[in-house]
Amino acid sequence: MNIILLGYPGSGKGTQAKVLSQKLGLFHVSTGDIFREELAKDTPLGLEVSGYLSAGRLVPDRLVLEVLKSRLSKETRGLLFDGFPRTVEQAEGLDAWFDSRETTLDAVIFLNVPEAEVAKRLGDRRTCPKCGKIYNLGTKPPQKPDICDTCNEKLITRDDDTPGVIWKRLQVYKDQTEPLLAYYKSSGNFYEADGGQAPESVAAKIAAMLDGK
């Protein structure tokens, strides 16, 4: 089974992807996480993408596709994409790649959350630099202010979760990623979930939609 999660930055793709990939035995592919890892390790790829990430712009399609193909060439599990594709060009690249592997896309799940809500979530998001745990100052605060519950590390605000960059990311989503809804809507595998609910109930709705797939 191969699945794509679509939606605004901050719509909860990462959270749902973790739950779903575990439940269904899929390999969770987050292009954002891949780029941040490379950046943290100071690799040549990390250097190449750093300017795009900090500005909230998209990494060029050619590079994204190249990185994914090389990372996934030996993966035999089903794939759960989170943050990819983000442009029609990437979606076409993915289609071609699926064809070449003689596999298909089984579901595209759109997490629908209003723009004002995602803007607020991104502004309130804090991350643990050590274990990756994600907090929200409004809805899921840490027990001690600014400290990770699990590892006592000081929480950080992601570089691209600052007001100017959040605004830019939302614009980029509307310009370049939203057209994917039309691209996939006609595929017969398109599902929409109300992403404004609590994470557990979103997860339950998605599980119900995929039941019998």
Ligand code: ADP
């Ligand atoms: P979010 O969905 O919260 O914006 P991600 O972690 O998915 O966060 O992405 C962070 C950044 O990484 C994006 O703003 C972009 O610069 C880059 N990026 C991630 N995935 C892609 C992609 N498929 N194509 C181009 N750039 C990407």
Ligand code: ZN
């Ligand atoms: Zn932690």
